[in-house]
Amino acid sequence: QSALTQPASxxxxxxxxxxxxxxxxxxxxxxxxxxxxxxQHPGKAPKVMIYDVSHRPSGVSNRFSGSKSGNTASLTISGxxxxxxxxxxxxxxxxSSTLDVVFGGGTKLTVL
Amino acid sequence: QVHLVQSGxxxxxPGASVKVSCKTSGDTFTGYYIHWVRQxxxxxxxxxxxxxxxxxxxxxxxxxxxxxxxTRDTSISxxxxxxxxxxxxxxxxxYCARVGYMEWFDPWGQGTLVTVSS
Numbered sequence: 001q002s003a004l005t006q007p008a009s010x011x012x013x014x015x016x017x018x019x020x021x022x023x024x025x026x027x028x029x030x031x032x033x034x035x036x037x038x039x040q041h042p043g044k045a046p047k048v049m050i051y052d053v054s055h056r057p058s059g060v061s062n063r064f065s066g067s068k069s070g071n072t073a074s075l076t077i078s079g080x081x082x083x084x085x086x087x088x089x090x091x092x093x094x095x096s097s098t099l100d101v102v103f104g105g106g107t108k109l110t111v112l
Numbered sequence: 113q114v115h116l117v118q119s120g121x122x123x124x125x126p127g128a129s130v131k132v133s134c135k136t137s138g139d140t141f142t143g144y145y146i147h148w149v150r151q152x153x154x155x156x157x158x159x160x161x162x163x164x165x166x167x168x169x170x171x172x173x174x175x176x177x178x179x180x181x182x183t184r185d186t187s188i189s190x191x192x193x194x195x196x197x198x199x200x201x202x203x204x205x206x207y208c209a210r211v212g213y214m215e216w217f218d219p220w221g222q223g224t225l226v227t228v229s230s
Contacts, residue, residue, distance in 0.1 A: 003156070032214075034214050034215075036216040036217070038157075038217070045207060045219075045220040045221065045222060045223055046157065046207075046217070046220055047218075047220075048216045048217060048218045051215065051216035051218075052216075057218070087156075089156060089157050091157075091159075091216075091217070093214055098171050099145075099162065099171055099213075099214065100159075100171070100173065101147065101159040101162075102159060103149075103156060103157040103158065103159055104156070105156045106156040106157070
């Protein structure tokens with residue numbers, strides 16, 4: 001199973017906005033509205049930031065938003081803050097019959 | 113609030129097996145799937161499979177089929193992941209996570225480090 005494709009790294013200054021892409025196929029990202037995004041700080045377990053493409057769990061800042069177009073999903077973080085520096089992973093279901101899941105390779109966000 | 117607590121770190125030799133546990137508390141154990149995800153040192157997340165604690169039904173990623181078994185004990189709200197024929201590149205942090213039907217991974221366990229070394 002090939003992982004979803006994410007850029008290895010992105011960087012920006014505090015206060016700026018960034019967008020992380022997550023490209024799959026019509027069999028996963030493009031086929032389901034079940035894309036989620038996870039933030040992982042060093043030494044910590046991942047934390048869900050976006051689910052079902054664009055929904056934010058309670059407690060997650062509204063600076064985080066998600067969208068999807070075709071086979072590519074995107075995570076946008078606006079008003080970057082130092083604590084946003086982390087690794088970000090997208091995931092999607094790949095099959096509705098067996099509920100297979102696939103993750104992206106991860107993107108390291110550096111806040112300059 | 114739901115919590116997933118995993119068993120402690122393990123050190124194994126190549127060819128051995130490891131069994132990691134994941135105990136849930138704070139919610140109905142049988143109401144959600146338990147997925148297993150691993151992360152090799154400095155690498156990304158890799159999905160391994162899931163178990164439906166209610167029925168015991170499992171689904172494994174193709175990469176691990178034949179080498180992994182996921183089970184559960186509903187009497188103690190605990191899921192297990194056993195990986196056999198360990199290789200050095202199985203060295204990783206193994207996470208369990210609670211997942212609703214076609215939903216997102218939340219919460220996650222704290223992770224269990226499995227080190228495979230001769």
